[in-house]
Amino acid sequence: MSGLSGWIGYGASAADNQGVIEKMAGPLARFDGHAVQTAPLARAALALAAPEGSALLYRHEGVALALWGNVALRDQALLAQAGEQGLGQTLVDLWRRAPQAVCEALHGAFALAIVDEKSGEALLATDRMATFPLSWRLAGETLVFGTTMDAIGLHPATPHEIDPQGLYNYVYFHMIPGPATVHKHVQRLQPGYCLTYRQGRVETKPYWNMDFTHGEGAGESFGTLKEEFKSLLRSAVAEAAEGTQIGAFLSGGTDSSTISGMLTQVLGKPAKTYSIGFEAQGYDEMEYARIASRHFGTEHHEYYVTPDDVAAAIPQVAAVHDQPFGNASALPAYYCARMARADGVTRMLGGDGGDELFGGNERYSKQHVFAIYDRVPAVLRKGLLEPVVFNFPAGDAIKVVRKARSYIEQAKVGMPARLETYNLLGRYGAAQVFTDDFLKSANLGDPLACLERDYGRSEAKTLINKMLALDFKITLADNDLPKVVRSCELAGMDVAFPFLNDALVAFSGRLTPQQKLNGTQLRWFFKEALKDFLPMEIITKEKHGFGLPFGVWLQGHPQLQALATDSLSDLRQRGIVRPEFIDQLLGQHLKEHAGYHGTMVWVLMMMEQWFRQRPQA
Template sequence: MCGFSGFWSIKNSDFDFNQILSDMGNAIKTRGPDSSGTWSDDENIGLVHRRLAIVDVSAAGHQPMHSSSQRYVIAFNGEIYNHLELRAELEAITPRNWLGHSDTETLLAAIEQWGLFQTLIKTTGMFALALWDRDTKQLQLARDRFGEKPLYYGWQNGCFLFGSQLNALRAHPNFAPEINRDAITLLLRHNYIPAPYSIYKDIYKLLPGTIMTLNSSLEQTTDIYWSAKDTMAQAAANLCTLPAAEQLQQLEQTLKNVVKGQMAADVPLGAFLSGGVDSSLIVALMQAQSNTPVKTFSIGFDDKRFNEAEFARAVADHLGTEHTDLYVTAEDALAVIPKLADIYDEPFSDSSQIPTYLVSKIAKQQVTVSLSGDAGDEVFCGYNRYILTARTWHKLSRIPVVLRKMAAWCLTAIPIKVWNALSVLVPARWRLSNMGDKLHKAALVLPSKTIEQLYLGLVSHWQNPESVVLNSKEPLTALTDPKRKANFLDPILQMMAQDTLSYLSDDILVKVDRAAMAVSLETRVPFLDHKLFEHAWRLPMAMKIKGSKTKWCLRQILYKYVPEHLIERPKMGFAVPLDTWLRGPLKAWADNLLAEQRLQQEGFFDVTKIRKMWLEHLSGKRNWQYQLWDILMFQAWYEKYHK
């Protein structure tokens, strides 16, 4: 796990390459605090690498690294879990004199033997890389299959810039970007900016599973070496027909192999443990294959609504891990907020970014690598919203759209405070807290014409962000672009695919990568092994859902290691009490960022709408915590980088 950056200049050969590259590398120092290296040549191209040494911590793993023939130079961020198998395959072709045992050296040898495209098809891992071919004078950028590791790129005043984070690009003297208002609409809808867009015009994120090539004629081409969309479609069309018991046995063995492979490291290793199904299963399989207690980490909150630490402790005690949990106060969590703009360096407003950073900080005190249970929900159908949305659509789709539009109008015609007053007349088992607020939100998605529209509406923070962001047009994404979106007849598969193509890559993985890298911690996600992913998508739905139980197959495997009663409980998520914080300890901070005059001067948002929402939230009339957090995270980022 590391960070890298670089640039290719076509206009200016008078740059002080060493100084500029050093500045770009220092901007992402937390991604690689162990060492740094720069390289440049007379083609006006340069690379800088910041190293967090994980495999082969010796100087033999130093980057940028040259291939044995000196043809290729690489800057690489990530881990290739099967690199020893690749070495054995290469040795069978031609015996080699290896300088060390780093996966980067293996990768370069493989590229010389098979080329980049075929090499990446053979790899199992998470990565982003920049590869310079000294013979053909071409630059290639590549990213792993799911986008676990980030990679930005774009032209700025005659320079092609690229790097792990925007902070590195900002350090280049030619970096003078324009804020992309269209991207702000995506932030408001999703709480993240999905690839290929970034907050800046002309700066992009490389899509997962993709190789981008820039040749000496400055022609840019893109090749897809692996497609999640195609993989899901092919697997779902070729479902496993073995008896359930054999499917479970195969799945357990596959999971064991993946976890064992991701436990390889020359530095201390541990795991995040929330006590839920996914993280508990990863830790259980780690402990089953370890001769010593696995180090596990969790954080707790005094607020019972958000505290899972006691459940994690119970699982840890049962498995016999070396567990560390730390109860953090509201003040501890609030202290993270001023750091968020630095940590994420692009507007990002998934509020679970706060506890993710805190648990990463705790883990880093003892380990350098931590495995996580992320992606279990997307890969094995773990979100309750999949079932609820499918059931809702089954009923809604029978009602003509015109009648649903009328119903929506009726719901919103009655003020929220009136609905709340009427809620006392509803039987207790059907009564909703803040019923008016929920009914008004439900009215927004009632007219949906397809389940895709319904699901997008349900998971959107802002239903019409173009009406809030001035002079903007919401771009097409993997959820709305016919060329990129998945198409499944099964509504649950469709929702899983949508989350995989956007939410997983652009929210979950971004959140974890930036939070962990801020404290120089490598994170690994076993559920995103691509062979395991293919395996999971070949499992029939009956292996994933039984009645109202999600992730059924994972639960059956987990219960071989952990008693059911330690796991079965309502799902909490990794949240913080934003609603009350915004009315309390964060009020002054938010008031400043949402000041009417300030919003008018900056000119990004409809001031009237934002101020109305803020005042409604402060009064308790509405709970606009997520919508406001989107705005606040943009405002805090803008204040940091553009004031």
């Protein structure tokens, strides 16, 4: 993965700052080993580590720029200028004229930092989907930043301090929604956001927002959109595959199959594809990956993850994340990327983003069904339906009545809180999980406040588009992208996401709500447009993915049991989780339903493993 780090507003000389920036640069390349470049100034410094072709470090007369990513300039005048004087100087000149214009000019996945010690100004930015993360902290007049928070904690002005709210939100979401982090005073830039720094003051604001206006209007014909979509998709895959030894994740789902098939077309030869399987009933999807591979003629590679693999990789997966991260799919993603790296592949293509752009998540159709209730006249709902359903004699014993009650109860919960109706922490109860002292330092309403803030940020008018906009942030930027990017970093692998190509993202905004969710039919346009490309078994299969059978394996694997028990035993000493809850979780709960309660074991175990990798935390 690599990345960048640096600061502005601290130091006495470039020589003095060299040692500090070298220390901060240490975490950037600790897993993938890319060469580190540094640019120390008297009152600022930058460090950068990235694969060749993805790194630009520029320094001239008190100004330094670090750009990490695979970016392009679409503006012809800027392209010409960059050809004459170099990309670094071109971007600095543009920044001086119009800071936000720099971000708008860059297309692709990137993290950017510009510091000018003479004027006391700086700019930080991440791409439109926050594919490449960038965190920051202001301490007095010193702005410290990095693509890993570990680098920020190594600066003398910004030592880390754990934020209990971050830990609470982690257990609630199994990740920590930005802009907050697990560290006090450290924040992450949101997707499509930039930060400007002037003489000790900072301001963050969006330079890009998803535009649904066109799609929520008249829309366009299916035939025209279909051909444009396939052309944009092919271009996005070709751009992501350029100049590298390329491979693709292939789970057998719609998105990974599409990317793998398009990659074979682009290359003009069988693409290298990689799949992970599990020897556990109900979890193995390898047959669908084989169907896709046969259909497109890919050079396919498989690996079956074992419980021993899980036990061996848990500490490593915890270590590569700069804050607690509980998505168990990170582990199979790591083994998949590691298999490809051993095969000589240097960049993997992931299918992430397809669901969030084109309407593929099951919750979209479920919420559509709940929203129907809102359209029933209030007088009918409150005067007839609800009294009949909730006062029906012996209703608890009648299945159809119980279902009706459950439906109405959920439908009456407003969005986006309704998305968390079955939240795991909510089911246990925060007071049953956390100690009293810990709960005094956390706001239990903060998780839903985070959702409401992000849900309300979109200007979309329709339910499906408001959910998609929320998922760009919560599902992609906070969860799925860190999972894949960090897992690939651990394997020494670069990764790209063709569906998140700027042109494809903009195209998806032009689709009508019905083209994304046709009644309860998910991703209608996508499947119709590709039904002559994808095998029918893939189009009609139920969504699955790289789910990990951790809870099931935990029941019968001594090494996993020992690791989980040891981790949760140490966690109970931190005063965060009630010891009696841990006892109940490892005893009664797992015996009752290993798959369900195993998720909480994983979340708590990964939190403890993250603490162990960072003794200073």
